[in-house]
Amino acid sequence: MLRCFSGLLLLGALGGLGGCATTGGNPDDPLESYNRAMFTFNDGVDKAIIKPIASGYKAVLPEFARTGVTNFFANLGDIWIGVNNVLQGKVGAGVSDFGRFAINTTVGILGLFDVASNAGLEKHNEDFGQTLGRWGVGSGAFVVLPVLGPSSVRDAISLFAADWHGDPLWYVGNIPARNELYGVRLVDNRANLLDLGQLAEDAALDYYSYVRGAYLQRRRSLIYDGDPPRESDPDRSSESGPGRKSAAQAEGEPAPARLTGASVQPVIAAADQELAPAQEFSGVRPQPAAAGQAAASVGPRSYQPMVPRNYAAVLAVSGETRTGFVRTGLRP
Amino acid sequence: MIKLFVAFCFSLFATAIGAQDVAPDALIRSISDDVIGIVKQDKDIKAGNRSKINDLVEAKVLPHFSFNHMTALAMGRNWPKANAEQQKALVAEFRALLVHTYSGALSTYKNEVIEFRPLRAAAGDPDVTVRTQVKRPGTEPIGIDYSMEKTPGGWKVYDVVVGGVSLVTNYRDSFNAEIRENGVDGLIKSLASKNRSLATQSGAKPK
Numbered sequence: 001m002l003r004c005f006s007g008l009l010l011l012g013a014l015g016g017l018g019g020c021a022t023t024g025g026n027p028d029d030p031l032e033s034y035n036r037a038m039f040t041f042n043d044g045v046d047k048a049i050i051k052p053i054a055s056g057y058k059a060v061l062p063e064f065a066r067t068g069v070t071n072f073f074a075n076l077g078d079i080w081i082g083v084n085n086v087l088q089g090k091v092g093a094g095v096s097d098f099g100r101f102a103i104n105t106t107v108g109i110l111g112l113f114d115v116a117s118n119a120g121l122e123k124h125n126e127d128f129g130q131t132l133g134r135w136g137v138g139s140g141a142f143v144v145l146p147v148l149g150p151s152s153v154r155d156a157i158s159l160f161a162a163d164w165h166g167d168p169l170w171y172v173g174n175i176p177a178r179n180e181l182y183g184v185r186l187v188d189n190r191a192n193l194l195d196l197g198q199l200a201e202d203a204a205l206d207y208y209s210y211v212r213g214a215y216l217q218r219r220r221s222l223i224y225d226g227d228p229p230r231e232s233d234p235d236r237s238s239e240s241g242p243g244r245k246s247a248a249q250a251e252g253e254p255a256p257a258r259l260t261g262a263s264v265q266p267v268i269a270a271a272d273q274e275l276a277p278a279q280e281f282s283g284v285r286p287q288p289a290a291a292g293q294a295a296a297s298v299g300p301r302s303y304q305p306m307v308p309r310n311y312a313a314v315l316a317v318s319g320e321t322r323t324g325f326v327r328t329g330l331r332p
Numbered sequence: 333m334i335k336l337f338v339a340f341c342f343s344l345f346a347t348a349i350g351a352q353d354v355a356p357d358a359l360i361r362s363i364s365d366d367v368i369g370i371v372k373q374d375k376d377i378k379a380g381n382r383s384k385i386n387d388l389v390e391a392k393v394l395p396h397f398s399f400n401h402m403t404a405l406a407m408g409r410n411w412p413k414a415n416a417e418q419q420k421a422l423v424a425e426f427r428a429l430l431v432h433t434y435s436g437a438l439s440t441y442k443n444e445v446i447e448f449r450p451l452r453a454a455a456g457d458p459d460v461t462v463r464t465q466v467k468r469p470g471t472e473p474i475g476i477d478y479s480m481e482k483t484p485g486g487w488k489v490y491d492v493v494v495g496g497v498s499l500v501t502n503y504r505d506s507f508n509a510e511i512r513e514n515g516v517d518g519l520i521k522s523l524a525s526k527n528r529s530l531a532t533q534s535g536a537k538p539k
Contacts, residue, residue: 025505025509070471074471122472122473123471123472124472125472195440198436199436199437199440202433202436202530202533203429203433203436203499205503205506205507205510205522205523205526206505206509206510209505209506209509210502210503213497213501213504213505214502217496217498217501217502218495220496221475221495221496222496226475226495226496
């Protein structure tokens with residue numbers, strides 16, 4: 001585990017170095033050759049072991065039982081989701097998550113039934129990587145983790161340094177029992193994704209780059225809770241559709257202000273107004289900036305380094321929050 | 333005869349006006365209601381009959397999609413590099429691929445509830461995003477957003493964004509790479525072979 005983590009840090013450092021060298025591919029993916037190899041390896045493990053088990057699991061267990069298993073693990077996850085909502089300043093959402101846990105654990109019989117959703121308390125999707133993103137930390141290079149799959153430098157560090165510790169299963173004292181629970185959760189998750197995985201594989205021209213693009217777009221959307229500001233997209237200006245601006249016009253306009261923390265609302269509001277056509281996603285990394293401050297220095301075609309300039313801050317921040325957990329009393 | 337022709341012209345005119353009158357969110361809502369109503373009732377579709385799903389999508393959904401615009405968006409800066417003939421071939425192949433994906437997604441439908449979020453657009457804006465949320469028990473709702481443009485034939489969808497992932501621009505990386513290595517014709521070829529393998533795999537006739 002520790003070795004795994006230090007390996008990851010090394011990867012992060014590599015990503016930092018790789019950022020300077022331009023490869024032919026996606027600027028978000030300086031580690032592409034390693035990533036592709038790991039992706040192929042993961043796909044092999046999935047097809048040989050995980051997917052067959054998940055298919056068997058789906059065939060053997062009736063749907064209501066599988067829903068119960070999914071709900072059980074989802075309920076445990078709600079505590080950590082709530083903590084992250086609070087860390088992001090969304091106290092109301094956090095309280096709702098804790099309420100979900102309280103209701104589902106009691107009325108929902110240890111979380112087997114998601115009564116809270118029916119009562120109007122919506123499930124959220126949060127983790128520490130999103131919290132860091134909300135705080136303005138860029139995602140860094142795209143990284144495919146062994147077995148765990150697509151991630152980024154920021155999200156992987158968050159996963160190992162924070163999310164695993166915020167996961168109640170981590171505190172199951174009996175190690176074989178804990179590992180068994182991890183296994184069941186993994187299989188259950190995979191079983192839920194069987195149809196979707198096949199769909200993506202069918203849709204993709206190049207499965208790896210399809211998954212990479214989907215991961216990066218999805219994470220960005222999650223950080224903004226589904227309402228990411230539009231980014232200007234010079235590629236869109238090549239079209240002749242009505243309502244498009246010319247490329248010249250687009251370049252003269254300041255890009256939408258990026259970011260974060262407590263000041264997200266005005267940015268989202270600003271995104272509703274007429275903006276320059278969205279920029280190709282890979283072009284610009286979200287950078288910490290005061291809301292309302294136009295990122296005019298970011299030219300439409302230029303892009304920021306793959307690893308955020310404040311990369312050291314990523315580590316500092318994740319270390320910082322670990323002590324934060326002690327304060328929140330999550331650690332026994 | 334002339335009377336008939338005039339009536340015909342008038343009816344064309346009337347449908348064009350009618351199509352324009354439908355607000356973009358109302359249009360998406362009526363398509364969704366229509367399609368889901370059929371999917372819920374049709375036993376063949378529930379059993380996963382792909383060719384029947386394809387027919388449904390072809391009849392009800394595709395007329396409201398602008399595949400030219402979608403293909404241009406996926407191609408990005410490479411779009412003007414393709415000549416008219418190549419563009420036509422690209423649109424046809426990309427259309428087939430998207431239809432396959434859309435039909436596949438439809439066949440996994442299980443009583444999810446679609447909610448419409450209020451349309452935030454200035455009056456007269458020719459480019460709007462209709463935002464919906466799909467609610468599934470036990471998991472967080474997933475957003476499906478439709479980017480739409482106003483055309484003389486009514487509002488047309490040119491991008492579908494599922495959970496923040498654009499089904500169109502997500503192809504850009506692989507399109508770019510393919511064009512860099514094998515040119516526009518190489519991309520057309522690989523799209524065509526992808527479609528062929530999907531068609532044989534699902535047993536549906538190639539479109």
